[in-house]
Amino acid sequence: MCSTCGCSQPGGVTITRAGESLSGFTPLNEIKLSPLVQHHHPGDAHTSRVIELEQDILSQNNQQASHNRDHFRQQHIVAFNLVSSPGSGKTSLLERTLIDLQSQYKFYVIEGDQQTMNDANRIARTGVEAVQVNTGKGCHLDAAMIHRALHELNPQDDAILFIENVGNLVCPALFDLGEHSRIAIISVTEGDDKPLKYPDMFASSQLCIINKIDLLPYVNFNVERAKEYARRVNPQLEFIDLSATTGQGMDSWYQWLQRQMATREPELVH
Amino acid sequence: MHELSIVLSIVDLAEEQVRKNNAQRVENIELDIGSMAGVEWDALDFAWTAGVKNSVLENAQRQVNRITARARCLQCQHEFEITQPFEPCPACHDYLVEYIQGKELRVKSLTVS
Ligand SMILES: Nc1nc2c(ncn2[C@@H]2O[C@H](COP(=O)(O)OP(=O)(O)OP(=O)(O)O)[C@@H](O)[C@H]2O)c(=O)[nH]1
Ligand SMILES: [Mg+2]
Ligand SMILES: [Zn+2]
Ligand SMILES: [Zn+2]
Ligand SMILES: [Zn+2]
Ligand SMILES: [Zn+2]
Numbered sequence: 370m371c372s373t374c375g376c377s378q379p380g381g382v383t384i385t386r387a388g389e390s391l392s393g394f395t396p397l398n399e400i401k402l403s404p405l406v407q408h409h410h411p412g413d414a415h416t417s418r419v420i421e422l423e424q425d426i427l428s429q430n431n432q433q434a435s436h437n438r439d440h441f442r443q444q445h446i447v448a449f450n451l452v453s454s455p456g457s458g459k460t461s462l463l464e465r466t467l468i469d470l471q472s473q474y475k476f477y478v479i480e481g482d483q484q485t486m487n488d489a490n491r492i493a494r495t496g497v498e499a500v501q502v503n504t505g506k507g508c509h510l511d512a513a514m515i516h517r518a519l520h521e522l523n524p525q526d527d528a529i530l531f532i533e534n535v536g537n538l539v540c541p542a543l544f545d546l547g548e549h550s551r552i553a554i555i556s557v558t559e560g561d562d563k564p565l566k567y568p569d570m571f572a573s574s575q576l577c578i579i580n581k582i583d584l585l586p587y588v589n590f591n592v593e594r595a596k597e598y599a600r601r602v603n604p605q606l607e608f609i610d611l612s613a614t615t616g617q618g619m620d621s622w623y624q625w626l627q628r629q630m631a632t633r634e635p636e637l638v639h
Numbered sequence: 640m641h642e643l644s645i646v647l648s649i650v651d652l653a654e655e656q657v658r659k660n661n662a663q664r665v666e667n668i669e670l671d672i673g674s675m676a677g678v679e680w681d682a683l684d685f686a687w688t689a690g691v692k693n694s695v696l697e698n699a700q701r702q703v704n705r706i707t708a709r710a711r712c713l714q715c716q717h718e719f720e721i722t723q724p725f726e727p728c729p730a731c732h733d734y735l736v737e738y739i740q741g742k743e744l745r746v747k748s749l750t751v752s
Binding site: 416417418419420421422423424425426427429430507508509511539540542543544564565568569572598600601602604 | 641644645648649651652656660662666667670677724725727734735744745746747748749750751752
């Protein structure tokens with residue numbers, strides 16, 4: 370099932386519900402690089418054949434992503450893929466959002482990290498169901514991991530699913546998970562030239578959240594410059610400045626979420 | 640290190656073709672990789688050695704066609720070679736450009752035996 374991902378090697382990926390212990394891990398996928406069954410045709414031992422394949426290398430992940438999209442559509446679930454560098458505040462943003470909006474929406478969270486249950490357990494403390502995907506050496510989530518996690522969560526219809534990707538601004542951009550939109554988060558403690566250094570991430574996102582604005586007085590981060598750089602890479606990108614700690618700006622984020630829910634594809638509406 | 644993921648995906652595609660063609664191994668593999676595909680050549684070489692071990696690609700000759708990225712300015716239609724994703728049009732300095740080529744990441748052909 371999980372065919373596009375480097376983290377599926379022995380000792381690789383595990384998926385665990387929040388609250389369950391690490392020893393309960395089951396490997397996501399055991400088969401990888403199975404040696405080819407040797408089987409000889411005496412007559413054609415030396416013939417070789419050229420195959421003009423012209424196939425996209427990420428096509429398997431893309432197929433799995435559209436399968437995930439079918440699941441989401443069938444169940445009227447809207448999925449958001451949160452991508453950022455390590456420590457930009459993805460989990461903090463989710464914690465506050467879940468606490469504030471739980472009475473309005475049904476939420477689920479898939480947490481991606483190389484190791485530990487920490488983030489899924491933080492989410493579980495808000496009362497929202499979460500599963501942790503541990504990617505081992507892998508530095509991103511792929512569509513097959515999301516599929517597996519989805520079956521583990523077994524979500525109700527009409528829910529919002531947040532996927533917190535592994536903290537990494539490079540390869541999560543390449544891997545479609547089947548999400549409705551992708552949200553890039555940068556914090557003001559990072560450089561404001563991040564969008565130029567990691568353009569693929571900003572090019573493939575619909576929303577850019579600038580987090581930790583409570584720290585602006587203490588750091589050398591120019592919000593307007595960061596936005597200008599990001600717009601060079603993606604002229605359609607929307608922006609929200611906020612602080613997940615103080616709550617400043619969270620209203621705009623909730624309004625954005627509400628708009629996403631209101632403007633779902635027509636077939637998503639009852 | 641998504642280069643390893645990429646190599647493992649290539650191995651999957653190659654094993655599928657070997658199986659379909661009742662072959663045993665890949666002699667030759669030709670890849671098209673754009674300069675804006677997000678692949679680092681050194682990382683790819685490194686990942687290749689690890690990723691093809693015990694697979695049908697273990698002893699395959701690898702040929703990589705590096706495709707230079709080209710873009711077209713959406714304001715003035717000027718076409719140019721682009722080396723940075725955020726590069727402005729050299730003619731009118733606008734940033735609204737679209738890629739003509741350079742994002743390729745595909746297996747072009749395989750020789751199986
Ligand atoms: N001052 C300030 N600190 C914040 C804010 N948001 C998050 N933090 C802090 O930043 C640190 C990292 O926050 P997390 O929410 O764990 O970040 P993350 O992106 O989930 O991190 P990883 O999952 O490890 O990639 C924590 O110490 C947070 O308390 C904010 O708006 N302002
Ligand atoms: Mg986190
Ligand atoms: Zn995997
Ligand atoms: Zn990765
Ligand atoms: Zn399914
Ligand atoms: Zn121009």
